[in-house]
Amino acid sequence: MSFTDKAKSKAQEMAGAAKERIGDATDNERMRAEGAAQQQEARGRQAGERAGQEARQKFSK
Numbered sequence: 001m002s003f004t005d006k007a008k009s010k011a012q013e014m015a016g017a018a019k020e021r022i023g024d025a026t027d028n029e030r031m032r033a034e035g036a037a038q039q040q041e042a043r044g045r046q047a048g049e050r051a052g053q054e055a056r057q058k059f060s061k
Contacts (some may be wrong), residue, residue: 006046013042 020035022028 005049009042009045011048013039016040016042 016035016038018035019038020032023030023032023035
């Protein structure tokens with residue numbers, strides 16, 4: 001994962017967290033759920049990339 005991809009993923013995770021907090025503050029269940037989903041998507045992308053990097057390192061030795 002390139003630096004740009006990592007930054008985009010982290011920005012998406014942070015935007016999701018902000019959206020979730022705004023949903024909490026305004027008692028907007030839809031916004032809260034969208035924010036949580038956005039965070040999970042970004043975290044999943046990051047975890048997948050970490051697993052791929054570990055596999056590449058393990059098998060390149």
